[in-house]
Amino acid sequence: MSSSNTISHEIAGTLRDEILRQRYRSGDRFPSERDLAARFDASRGAVREALSQLEQLGLIRTQPGGARVQSVNAASLAVLGPLLALNDHPDPLLVDQFLLTFSVLAALTAKSAVNAASPEQLIQLKKLVAELAGQADDFEAMQPHWRELLEAMSAIADNLVVRLISNDLKAQFVGQMMKLGIRPELKKGSRDRLLTTLRVSLNKRDGEIAGQAMQDHFEEFREAVGEALRFRADKSLNSVVN
């Protein structure tokens, strides 16, 4: 599934999912490279590269004498994507935590951006907000503009740490949501309120306001996504029953 077309990636993906599904208890010995090579009918080299990936993910720790499984809680951020993709329907709780985390980081970015923006950058941001307001009706159409605004803020805020985290989160999350075609329905006034508040923030050059606006907006978005997921779960339940 979530693997390139190389054998080592395939092996890594399979083993990764097995670990994420708790098929090995934390601390357990992991099968030896030779055993795995036999199981996957691959060379030891290919297995080794797969294990190297698992080690980078923080899922196993290898030592001469044997590899051991580590707790998922101690893994790297990069396991979140596979974790979301583990089942047909992403774990709603995990999605919720995802968006909650997104929201505080987006808020931080917006706050920093507004506070640090040069006059030209302020104008740029205002322009982007205006463009966004232009097509506040069409969810699909505003998507690129929305992303552009976030990207601009991220560039202005210039916080590498947040940027790297967001890279990982977006890469793992957005892809999943897109693949599933989740289309959250925001309440009518939500977007307008956000845009209005952002405009105020930009005019007053007050990052605090922008951050709060972001957080509030994401809060509503979070609820909308949760609703969409619940709906989806119901529907699929029905289709299973039928």
Next chain:
Amino acid sequence: MSSSNTISHEIAGTLRDEILRQRYRSGDRFPSERDLAARFDASRGAVREALSQLEQLGLIRTQPGGARVQSVNAASLAVLGPLLALNDHPDPLLVDQFLLTFSVLAALTAKSAVNAASPEQLIQLKKLVAELAGQADDFEAMQPHWRELLEAMSAIADNLVVRLISNDLKAQFVGQMMKLGIRPELKKGSRDRLLTTLRVSLNKRDGEIAGQAMQDHFEEFREAVGEALRFRADKSLNSVVN
């Protein structure tokens, strides 16, 4: 330096630092595996495992035909540690961004924890805060208790996303700070204020207050660390001159 004692890790570390030092421009072709094997006087297998690690870090992207260097901005969170360790003195700006990010995540954790805590967990948190208050004078002595409190909050908040991010962040950051022996000096009342506010938050069961307290405290911590780093930079400058 920042590598295990295996050859492949050593190669990976060297190449990683070279990329982080911008010795290759983003998009550049990366040397071929055979060339690298010759350069490091190692087998191609070892080089391959090293490259596999770099790929996991998001620093290169390999394809049949050649590997290419990627932008550091598109890398994974795990590059932050090496990035901090690149020079003798960590980049103060980066450290600042680190702590800024820490603060919002810690605030989120504290807020969620207080709001979600069961009665027993509330008692536990109160106890930990009390213990912390007991030795508010000794920076070293309170360190374990401080960590214990954060850990407890993290467990109660039970947000896997934040936890994974914090894992990475802590693993990369705390280690560096410890190694350098950075000892930020907080203002006198800072700790007391935090503890008092936390107590209030716990009594009123109001997570918002706890989150705000965390954020404020980290803000002061951030300034203190910045101060310590500047002091350190000066001192080292003198020692170089002498």
Next chain:
DNA sequence: AGGACCAAATTGGTCGGACCAAATATAAGC
């Protein structure tokens, strides 16, 4: 029976050479 100690089997780390398919660079043809 229990514990300390030593030898054998297992396991990860590395090496060298080999082959394939995809991508690139090079030469040929128009």
Next chain:
DNA sequence: GCTTATATTTGGTCCGACCAATTTGGTCCT
């Protein structure tokens, strides 16, 4: 100059082998 066909480079995989560290199992001593 541009396209096309060919040769070369490069990553992906496999095999067989060796070393050093760990683990395991048994032996010996108390």
